Amino acid sequence: MCRINPRVDFAFKKLFGSEENKDLLISLINAIVSEEDRVAEVELKNPYNLADYQAGKISILDIKAKSEQGRWFNVEMQISEDYNFDKRAIYYWAKLVTEQLSEGMMFRELKKTISINILDFNFIPDTLEFHNCYKIINTATGKDDKLHDVFELHYIELRKFIKPYREITTALDRWSTFLTKAHQLDKLDVPEQLRGDPAIVKAITAVDRMFDEDERLIYETRMQALADVESKIASAEEKGLEKGREEGMEKGLEKGLEKGKEEAAHAIARNLLKQGLDHETIAQATGLSVGVIAALAEAGESAGFP
Structure with a gap:
């Protein structure tokens, strides 16, 4: 069985963002566009690059790639629920566009930029489709x-992918199956619907042996941080709901829930600051702004915390 969860952003980055696995990234892109x-x-x-990550030079684990035709791609795996992800997706798409200009290009030379966002939570309302594509159209x-x-912007919502093996027909079906069922897959016994795809077979084999000791420590720390965030947010929601029930008013419910979430996010941020994580990574994990993280850091220093 695969011992590494490929949906964790650190693992996803190494699996699809390494030079030796470019064929996997190409297969994933081609399954979506x-x-x-x-x-x-x-x-x-x-x-x-592990050294860059350890040195704190990498906080957002997206993958940027440029095709032979000049098209640009941004691929990101998001495992933590983020109701503002639509704005974030546009922001990172825009950043990739401006990076083209920073290479000395003129406006007329701008190439198509495609953002691919793979989400481990439901995000787009009123649709059961797990793959949705957005473009600019004439209204x-x-x-x-x-x-x-x-x-062009793509969302892949993995929680909406519920096809059994017998219904798998496309490359995107196969990649979605791999991402959601990696813990069930055995490189020595790959299901018939997957074994005919060399990229999937390679991914199943690679994800089982891709971390050395230092990388596994980072992966496990990242897993724990994500679990802590989920647990504290759930506790905050429960606390807020209970407070709302006690007040017996809808306004109290909303206020209690939001206050509980805010208190939990602040507590998580303070803990991650003590662990030495950079402000942008903490903001991504907690949903707080970088400005709020900076204020918490300053307050911690004033109080004598590390």
């Missing part, structure tokens, strides 16, 4: 007239 945007080769713009005609074809 349209036929015209599929790639044969990519250049990793921020390849996995008068309801059509994509290709006038603004540099924008």
Whole structure:
């Protein structure tokens, strides 16, 4: 069985963002984008580097790649629930566009930039589809007239992927099965619906042996941090709900819930600051702003905490 959860961002980054696994990234991209945007080769713009991560130079574990046609891709795995992820996705898409210009390009040379966001939580309401694609369209005609074809944003909601093995037909089905059922997969007994895909077979084998001792420590620390966040948020929600019930008013319920969430987020942030994590990583984990994290850090220093 796979001992590493590939949905954890640190593991996802090494699995799909390493030079030796570029073929896996290419397969994943091609499973999601349209036929015209599929790639044969990519250049990793921020390849996995353990030393950079240990030195605190990497806080957001997205994967940036450029295809041989010049198209740019941003691929990110998000395991923690974030109801503002739509804004974050647009922000990182825009950053990738501006990075093209920073390479000395003129506006007319801007290439299509595709953002792929794989979420381990339900995000898009009123749809059971697990893969949704957003483009800029003409609202008068309801059509994509290709006038603004540099924008494309994909959401893959893994919690909505519920196909049994017998219904797996596409490459995206296979990758979604791998990401959601890695803990059940055995490299010596790969299900029939997956074993015909060399990329999936390689991923199952790779994820079982890809960490050395230092990397496993980081992975386990990241797993624990994510578990702590989930636990404290759940406790905060329960506390807020109980407070709301005691007050017997809808306003009290909302206020208690929000206060409980805020208190839990602050407590988590203080703990992560003591562990030496950078402000942006803590903001991502807790949902607090970088400004709030900085204020908590300053308050901690004033109180004599490390």
